[in-house]
Amino acid sequence: MTHTPSAADRIRTHLDRVAQLRQQARSAGLDRAVDDVKRLQAQRFRATYADFLKHPAYAPATHFFLEELYGVHDFALRDAQFARIAGALERLFPEAVAQLAVDLAETHALTEVLDHAMATHWLTQDAGLPPGVRYTRAWRLTGEREARARQLAVVQHMGLELQRLTRMRPLRLALRMMRNPARAAGLDALQHFLESGFDAFASMRDAQTFLDTIRSREGRWIDLLFEAPEDEISQALTAELARASAGE
Template structure:
């Protein structure tokens, strides 16, 4: 598991370095911001419900948005062997999912930024770039990771004593220079602890995202008439 996590970190770091050299980072950040707004618009009914707000914010802010994850990733790479000894297996699985999602999403975003080729990011230009990039199998896998991650986090919050473990780890993490990593883990725990029934949140998200993916990639789609993306 540790090696898989390190591989995800190496992949996304290599892609970030390449994006920097290609001058794509500004477009990637703009794209990520637009996609976060799109997610919130697509799932506005969930985002409006108090018990789902922390989970929605965690996905948008901690897994998919334009936030700089370099410090968190450096922390993980530095302590992953120790984490594997301390965290339950399900927590390690969730961390693996989160970093796999981050790596795949960045790779797709980088290619989307190239396909946009300087065009304004709006629903029609996004749909055109999405169809040009294609990669339906990777898009489907991206959604599958989200579904699996949601279930993993739901299982983690039910582990006896995990909340206490995370709480007690805050001061040692700060002293060790790992506060960014600790806050990431703590926010994920708190977000899914507040959900109660995780499937009431995850299932509609996954269903809608799959429907949207299939609609965008459908050969018969006419963007000007049938664009399934919301206005953001």
Template sequence: MAQAIIKHIHRVNALRDLALKLNIMPLIHALQEWQCERLLVSHDDLAQQARYQKAMAFFVEELYGPKDFSQRDADLARVIPKLAKVLPDKAMNAMDDALSLNALSFNLDMDMAQYLNTHYPNAPITRDTYAEAYRSIGRQDDRQHQIDIISHLGDQLADVVKIPGIGMLIKLSRRPAKLAGVLALHEFLERGFNAFKAIGDVQCFIQPVLEREKALMHNLFEPTLSLPDDNPLPHV
């Protein structure tokens, strides 16, 4: 498991290096910001509920947004063998899902950014240019896999928050993590645990998100879809 997690980190690092060479990193960040805003619009009813706000923020800010994850990833690559010895398997599985999701999402975002850079250079991202790029790059199997990872991650997180003593373990490890120079990683783990602990029934949050994202994906890939008139994306 530790090696799989490190592999996800190396994959993202390689993609970031390539994006920097292609000079499309600013566009990737703009795309990620647009996607985060779209997610918040699509799931506004969930985002407005107090018990779901931390979980929504965690997905948007820690797994899917334009935040610089380089320090967290460097921390993780350095200490993951030790973490694998002390964290429960379900926690390691959740971490693997999170890093796998991050790597796949960045790869898809990079393809989208390259399309937009070629066809709409220096233009702001809109729901219509986004839908066109989404359909043009294809990769429907990868989009489905992205949703499947979120589903599995939700299952793992639902189990992790029920593990006796896991909250105390994370809390007590904050000072050692700071002394070891891996505070960014600890804060990521702590925010994730607190976010999903606050929900109660994790599936009540995850399932509506999955259903809506699946429906949106299928609508965007519908062969008879006519853009821009039938664009299923919300106004952002």
């Protein structure tokens, strides 16, 4: 009989993978290159979603994605807290909350796997190359188009679930009431993440437009990075990065 992994098992598997990659990056001296890749990606995101960052309804959700999912931060503390209560999360919350946690863990793991591979190829490129050229070459050497598509699909599902859950007023109230117990239990980083996500999506009446735009814009960048002539995509990426810098 085939055993279907529980939500807690899947969360721990994804977070174990992230921890392994972090350790490998430190051991191989890749950690700085991983940060460079993440920083460049975050810069591109800020330019691509500059309009959303200024939009009253979409700004909180955009900041949530940029800071809590793709930011250049050390998420080790939050991950450890997440792994520690994965079983309790599955027992105490509705199934949709546990699935949301699985989506987060999978997105986190996919991002780390891809960024780790990108960093490896980033270091093989001449450091004197423009960042847009260096990033494009590292992207193409990494490949993994299916993983990129999966990453985008999971983010879409996570966003829809976040919006659905924010409409459950008792759940939001229960989350607020967990603040002090979470702090006492050393789960404050995880509590902050959950509240940030709920607050961000509660500010939108309908997340569909927000998520459709992300799918469209990221899908276009994925296509360009895989298919466009190198000089064309490198110039487009360089222009996008410059636009982000100009807006800082």
